[in-house]
Amino acid sequence: MASANSQNDIVIVGAGIIGLYVALALAQRGHGRSISVLAEYLPGDTAVAYTSPWAGCNFSAISGTDANAIRWDKAGYEFLRGIEATVGDKSFVKRTPSTEMWDDVVPHDKIKAMSEYLENFRIIPSEKLPKGVVFAVSFTTVTINAPKFMEYLHARLQxxxxxxxxxxKIDHIASAFTPSTRIVFNCTGNAARSLGGVEDPKCYPTRGQVVLVRAPSVKRNMMRHGLDHETYIIPRPGTSGHVILGGYMQKGNNDGSxxxxxxxxxxxxxxxxxxxxxxxQLEILATVAGMRPSREGGARIEREQRAVHGQQRAxxxxxxxxxxxxxxxxxxALEAVQHVEDVLATLDTARTPARL
Structure with a gap:
């Protein structure tokens, strides 16, 4: 039986893109009115410690080569294409032609897996490759206006x-539990390293610096995985020709300058x-730095039980x-939600139709 205050049945700590995705995955299953999101920063805010709004961002092969990364990427690509197809410009997600290149280590197994679902995927012939590039592909990516997409999700969830x-802002994960809370999702990103009750030493920031420019002639997403740098050009949807240029991947660096x-x-x-x-023409609009919330061994999606108010909670x-x-x-998010299927089945919440 659900608690009397169903708004506290499910608590999500963190309102970056990971927390918003978890909220959406739960809401699409009818649990929206059971969810409270607690966060120091909310969509529309800017802060060095609030990483998500600074993202480029696009869909690419920059993610890991392990089975988890491949599975999560496929689900994410299908979701973002669905958002673009059904919501259109209001989502600030756009299908965009993309070229991706490698100068050295080519993750062939990962690329093969991606080729099975990426739209318009093809390998670029070697004779057409720029100097220094050993392999390249083209496909239809999705580019995302990160801050506006987050505001869209925020408004929709509400x-x-x-x-x-x-x-x-909470200093200890136990503070997220009220007497009626059945599940807490810890989506705190970089803060997971210092948050009381979590304190994960495997977490570290990866600094990136990007340049926001106005360059209306740029319509194509491009990425080059170089020997020393990740270089990328990402048109930003819903703007008057804004483009994100990058970048850097500086492990362990939390310098916001x-x-x-x-x-x-x-x-x-x-x-x-x-x-x-x-x-x-190119006009520089802003230069910003952000700290990607990274972790040795990859992302952590894991359930544990905590004793709260004399009862075991997830x-x-x-x-x-x-x-x-x-x-x-x-x-x-879908995988995180699967970890608490048993608890969700006991919540007496009004069901709403699932939708993108």
Whole structure:
């Protein structure tokens, strides 16, 4: 039997993209009015410690090569394509042609798995590859306007599903449990390293610096996995020609400052990658840095039991996605929810039709 205060049956700690995806996965199953999201920052906010709004972001092969990453990516691609197809421009997700290149280690098994579901996938002939590139593919990716997509999910969760959001910073995961709480999802990203009751030493930030420019001539997503850098060009949907240029993958670096030398490197590398960027007008709008919530061994999706108010309650950890939260996060959310199927079956919540 559900508690008298069903709004506290399920608590999600964290309102980055991982927390929002978990809320959506639960809401689509009819549990929206049972959910409270507790977070220091909410969609629309900006802070160095609030990583998700700074993301590029797109769907690419930058994620891991393990079975989990491959499974989560496929679910995420299908979800994002469905959002784009059914919601359109209001979602700030857009199908976009993409070219992805490798200078050295090519994850052939991963690419083969992706080729089975990516739209318009093809291998680019070796004679057409730029100097230094050993392998390349093209396909239809999805590009995402990260801050606007988060605001879209936030509004939808509140208005369509009745999810409640509360601005609250907690110092210990036990604080997320009220007497009526049945499940807590820990979606705290980088904070999982220091959050009381979690304190995961495997967590670390991966710093990235990007440059936001206006370059209306750029319509194609491009990525080059170089020997020393990840270089990418990502058109941002729902804007007047805004493009994200990157970037850096600096493990263990939590410096939120930006540096002119890195901006110059990004501009040089991306101009070398795209003739459209070289030929068209380019206006620098902003330079920002963000800390991807990474974890040794990959993301943690795990259930444990906690004694709360004299009863055993479920705590599900879902963090450590690194730079793949937008593309893999919905698949991760589905898996996190599967860990508490038994508890969800006991909640007496009003059911609403599942939808994208």
């Amino acid at each position: 208005n369509e599903y009745g999810v409640r959001f509360q601005r609250q 930006t540096y002119k030398s890195e901006t110059e490197s990004i501009l040089e590398r991306t101009r070398g990658l795209s003739k459209d960027l070289r030929a068209g 705590l599900v950890h879902n963090y450590g996605a690194g730079g793949t939260g937008f593309q893999a996060g919905f698949g991760m």
